[in-house]
């Protein structure tokens with residue numbers, strides 16, 4: 638395998654991607670592309686591996702219209718093919734940690750007793766957070782998943798726009814997140830760019846390496 642070429646492609650794809658302003662309204666995400674994104678995001682890293690969030694993927698036109706109204710009328714909400722809404726747990730319960738430990742035991746074919754040390758550590762740490770600390774911590778994890786979605790989308794040449802410009806409490810209401818112990822943190826609209834979106838031709842504006850990095 639020629640790693641050098643792969644790396645070049647990866648960086649080229651990161652240059653190709655941009656926060657899409659105008660999507661091609663007529664193009665729906667292919668099932669294959671959707672599945673590639675779902676699997677990429679599912680594989681996101683998270684602190685302790687707990688993944689204290691769920692992700693809503695919205696294709697339904699009526700729901701997207703409502704979400705657009707709650708997102709300062711940004712057209713990407715209805716013009717894109719799918720809207721990804723990342724929603725972290727409002728409160729992390731003991732049962733959530735137990736469910737995670739059960740999953741480890743099942744996946745790796747080990748007994749729950751063998752995970753006792755991990756169980757104590759996770760419960761002591763996470764359950765001692767205030768609800769606000771849990772929410773902030775959970776929201777941070779969703780941004781890792783968002784970053785993964787953006788990089789994966791670029792790799793597969795799918796377009797996306799990460800977005801914080803939305804009313805989080807209205808989104809929670811529309812998607813009935815409160816009753817599911819969830820709250821929306823960040824969203825991404827996903828689909829394929831319109832040829833008319835001039836933003837795609839603009840050069841990337843980023844800090845230079847010397848401004849960004851301190852290498853000691």
Ligand SMILES: Cc1cc2nc3c(=O)[nH]c(=O)nc-3n(C[C@H](O)[C@H](O)[C@H](O)COP(=O)(O)O)c2cc1C
Pocket residue numbers: 654655656657658711798799800801802803823841
């Ligand atoms: C967390 C986050 C929130 C953002 N919110 C919005 C938004 O609400 N609407 C929008 O059009 N772009 C939004 N953007 C896009 C940024 O403006 C864009 O990523 C940035 O200017 C860099 O440009 P590029 O992604 O095209 O390379 C957001 C980006 C991030 C990462």
